[in-house]
Amino acid sequence: MIYTLTLNPAVDYIVRVSDFELGRINRSETDVKYPGGKGINVSRVLNRLGQDNTALGFVGGFTGRFIEDSLAAENIRTDFVSVAGDTRLNIKLKTLEETEINGQSTHISAANMGALKEKLALLKKGDTLILAGSLPETVSPGTYYDIIHTWVPKDIRCFLDTNGDALFEALRARPFFIKPNHHELAELYNVPIASPEQAAFYGKKLQTEYSVPHVLVSMASQGVLYIHEEEIVHIQPPRGTLVNSVGAGDSTVAGFLAKYEKTNDPKEAAIYAVAAGSASAFSEGFCTKAEVDRYSNNMQCERINI
């Protein structure tokens, strides 16, 4: 079974105002609300790619109900822990540029954490758990480490997509797969990263230092670097027009997992990951399986030596 875990979900409120001006009343041209947070996005894209999964995490209040109802409407199984406050709202403002305001997370109590721990203890050998997104402000930065190292039973494949201290701490638990973007990788090593070669160098350093079997460094319009013990490959994205990059990274993670589940071939999975990320970036919402299949048929890996 595949489970996603979103400790800090959100309702993404995507507002388009092309001629936005500070200090006046702006009126939106379009606005939509989506159930969001990284693990939830991974669940939704996995589902579109035909991969059954269950979404776990914390939800609460009217925004939490919106998330549960939206996922139910897409036939995605959920097993959330209910919390007292409202799940946050994240504003994604589309003007000439994309600007994001991610809201404050709600309080997570010790009892909420205990309830989650009980659910995670029920995972079975061979299951996959995707831990994705930021941690709520009220939980310790070591939470992902604790979950991977101690809370889930042994032999669970853990995919991790987070940043900052949460990522730094969790690396010691040796997740099976990680997907930093190049900004997150740069932050981890306190260096600038602008080129695929620099991303390859620091991605390899990370892979070696923490013995992570699969590292995917995403670089938006520059595609991804896939790094494992034996080689490093660069996969360029397909051509297309950027429409909405919210959830492109989550689509990348879902694309990798969906293909890896079927083929056990990480390079094919990395190609499919780029196809899924870009297909979502070129859409208002998320990718469709037909688009991802089509893009992935025309993409290649280029080996990088460092």
Ligand SMILES: Nc1ncnc2c1ncn2[C@@H]1O[C@H](COP(=O)(O)OP(=O)(O)O)[C@@H](O)[C@H]1O
């Ligand atoms: N402008 C773009 N053109 C083509 N593909 C894109 C673009 N932006 C994002 N993508 C696709 O989405 C993937 C993830 O984007 P990225 O911005 O690196 O992730 P994150 O959302 O985690 O920061 C990229 O590897 C690429 O496949």
Ligand SMILES: O=P(O)(O)OC[C@H]1O[C@](O)(COP(=O)(O)O)[C@@H](O)[C@@H]1O
């Ligand atoms: O947990 P964080 O880091 O605040 O990120 C949450 C936000 O990231 C998203 O999951 C999108 O992530 P990506 O664009 O990196 O795929 C949004 O749905 C959500 O608002």
